[in-house]
Amino acid sequence: MTEEQLQKEMRRLLEGAHSEELEILLQELQPYDVASLFTELTDPLKEKLIAALDPIMLTDLVEELDNEQQYEVFQRLGPARTVEIMDRMDNDDLAQFLGSLSEEDSFRFLSSMKQSESAAVRQLMNYPPETAGRIMNNRYVWIPQHYTVSEAIAKIRDFAEISEAISYLYVIDSNKKLLGVVSYRDLILAMPEHKINEIMYTRVISVAVDTDQEKVADVIRNYDFLAVPVVDHQDRLVGIVTVDDIIDVVILEANEDIQKLSGSGRDIDFNTRASVAAFRRLPWLVLLLLIGLVSGSIISQFEEVLGKVVALAYFMPMIAGMTGNTGTQSLAVVVRGLINNELTAREVLHLIRRELLVGLIIGLTCGILVTLIAFIWQGSLMLGLVVGLSLILTLIIGTMAGTIIPLLLNKFKVDPAVASGPLITTLNDVLSLFIYFGIASIFLTYLL
C-alpha cells in the first residue's frame, strides 16, 4: 500500500469503527508509520485513534511525534493516561519533551509521575544541553562478569522490552564500573556454559557524561558502533547513546552550521511564527546594516574621486560582491573541514598557502577578464586596469579573510561558524571598497 492508500484505509477504519480490522492494520505498521498517519488526521479521528491504541503502541506513537504534537496528545489523554505513557517513555525522549516546556509545565508533568521514573528523568535534565548525559538513554542491559552465556541470555529474556533496540550487553562490577562489552552476536556464537568474562571485549570505548554530543557522534562514526556506553567521573556506567540518536545529532549540527553560515539565526523552521523568525534574524541584519553604512562612509571619503570619474561607481557592486562571494566560498571550505580535522600548525600553514594560491589564480583570471570588459565597455584602458588590479587584490584579500578569520576563531576555541557568510561578505565589502577607491585615487590623474 502507498502512503496515500494507507491514509484512506486508516480513515475508513476509524470512521466506521472497524476496531478489529484497525487492530490488524496497526500491528503491521511501524511506530513511524502510525505517527505519520496520525499527524494527517482530523481532530475527531485523532481522538478515535488514540482511544484504539494500547499503552505500548501509544508510547511508541508519542515517542515519534515532535514536542508540540506530544503536548497535544497529552492534553487529549487526560492526566491519568498521560502519567502511564510518561512512565513508559524512554528517558531521553521524555527529557527532551520536558525540556521544551516552561519550567512550570515541566514541574507539573514531573510531579505527577512515579517517583523512581521522575528521579531518573530529572537527573538527565541536569546535564548540560548537547552533552552525552543529555542524549543518553537507559535502554541497556548490564550483567556481572561471573555470569555464564545462558544466564546472560536469561537476563535478556527478562528485559525483552528494554533490550529491543540494542545490540550489546554491558558487563559491570559491584560498583557499576564498566568492565567489558558483549554483543548479541558474541552470545549467539558462544556456548551456553561459557563465562561472560571469557568472551567479553575488555578494551571498551566509552564517553563521559559531559562529553560534547559532536564528540560522541565522532566516536560512533569512527568506530562504526551501534551504541556507546556513557560513564560518570567514577567510571560507572550511567547510560548509552545509540546510533539512531547520533544520526539526529549529526543532522542537527549540520543545520546549525548552515544557519550560522547564512546568519539566519537559530531554530527557524517551517513552523516558526513570523514574528519569532523575524526577531531571531534581526540582530544579524542590524549589525550588517551598520557595517554596510561603514562602506557608505568610505565612499563618502572618496566623494571627490567619484565625482570626477562617475564610471568608477559602475564597478563598485561587482567588486564588493565578488570579494564577498570568494570569501564565503573559502569560509565554507574551512568551516566544514574543521569539523573532521584537528589541524596542526603545519596543516594550517599549508591551508593558508593553498587558499592564497587559490586567491591568486582566481584573482588573476577574473582581474584580466574584467580589465578587458571595462576597456571595451567604457573605452578607457586605464579605467580597465584600475578595476582589474583592484579586483585581483580584493579577491586575494577576500579569500584570505574567509580562510584566516574562521581559523583564528577555531584557534581561540570559538565556533568558526559564527563567522557567518553575511559577516564575511559585509567585512569584505568594506575592505574591497577601500582598496578600490584607494587604487583609483592613486591613478586619478591618468583616469581623467
Place this chain on the structure above:
Amino acid sequence: MTEEQLQKEMRRLLEGAHSEELEILLQELQPYDVASLFTELTDPLKEKLIAALDPIMLTDLVEELDNEQQYEVFQRLGPARTVEIMDRMDNDDLAQFLGSLSEEDSFRFLSSMKQSESAAVRQLMNYPPETAGRIMNNRYVWIPQHYTVSEAIAKIRDFAEISEAISYLYVIDSNKKLLGVVSYRDLILAMPEHKINEIMYTRVISVAVDTDQEKVADVIRNYDFLAVPVVDHQDRLVGIVTVDDIIDVVILEANEDIQKLSGSGRDIDFNTRASVAAFRRLPWLVLLLLIGLVSGSIISQFEEVLGKVVALAYFMPMIAGMTGNTGTQSLAVVVRGLINNELTAREVLHLIRRELLVGLIIGLTCGILVTLIAFIWQGSLMLGLVVGLSLILTLIIGTMAGTIIPLLLNKFKVDPAVASGPLITTLNDVLSLFIYFGIASIFLTYLL
C-alpha cells in the same frame, strides 16, 4: 593511554622490532585506532607496521583509510598481497576505492582479483552513484523460511566473519525473494526448535537498488533501523545498507548543501590542490562577475541621478548588501527545511505568507532605523525617506526571492540548493539597485 602516548608506544615497538609486544597492542586496538596511528607514521615505519599485520588486520586497516592512502598501501604491498586484501575487502569499500581510480587503473586492479569477487564488485560499480545499489554491501546472512532457530544460529556460526557487524537475518524464498527479517535478539529470545517463519517479521521495509541514497538515509533515520535490505526490481534481495554508511551519507549530503549554498564548488577539502580548487570555484565566480556588471550597468543608467545627488552612492552598498543577506537567510531556512518535508500546496502558501510577513517586519524595522541614520548623517529628511522606503521594499523582495526561487526549483525537481547563496545575493544586488535608483528618480526633485 592517550592518543599521543599510543603513538609514542607504537613508534617504540616498531623501531625496536618488539614484535610480540606489538601484536598484543594491535589486538587491543580498534581498526580506526590502527588507521589513525598508521597515517601519522614515517614511511619506513609504515612499511614495518604493514609487514607486522596479518591479512585480516591489514584488510581492516585498509578499509579505514581514505582512497589516496589505500592506493599508497597497495603500492607498498605489491601485487600478490594486494589481491589477497582486495578479495577480503567489503564490496562497497572496494567499489568506492576503484571508483576513485582512473578507468585504466581500476581495470588493472579488478583483473588481478578472483573472478567471483571482481564480478560482484563490477556489478556494484554499475549502479548509478548516490543510489542504494552503490552504497550497499554483501555482509548479510540469509536463510530459507523452513529453518529452525537452531539451524539459523548454526548458519550464523558458519558465517561468523561476515555476520560481525550486522544485527538481522534475512529470510528468502527459492527465488531469493525477500520474505521476512529476524533480528539476533529475536533468535536469542526464541526457543531453538521454533521455526523461523513463526518468529520472523513479515512486513519488511526495503529499498530498491536505484533508490537515492538520501531516501535510504530517511528510511533508516525514520524507522531507527540498523540496516535496511536492498532489493532489485524482481524483489530479490541483493544487498543491505547499514547505519554506519548512512551516517557518512548524511554528513556528505549536508556538506554538499553547504558547498552549494556557499557556491564553493563541489569536492573541495583540505587536501585539494590549489589549481583544482580554483578551477572548481571559478565557474560560479565568473557568472557572478557578469551579473555584478549588470548591477553596474543599472547604475550607469541612473548616472544623471547619481551625478546630481552623490550621497545616494553612500547607501548603495548597504542596500545591496542587506537585500542579499536577507535573501540568503530565507534561502537557508527553505533549503534545509525541504530536506525533511514534502510540502503540500497549502504548506507552500503558508511558508510564503510567513516569509512575506518576516520580510515586512524586518523591512519596517531596518527601514525606519536607516531613515533616522540617513537623516542625522546627511541632514536631509527626504534622502532618509528615499533610502528607508527603498530598504523596506528591497528587504521584502529579497526575502521573497530567497523563499520562492528554491521552492520553484524544488517544484521542478531541481535541487533547491543550486540556488546558491552567492547567486541569490547577486540577483538581489541587481534588483535592489534597480528599486533604489527607481525610487530616487521619482523623488529626484525633492532631493535637490
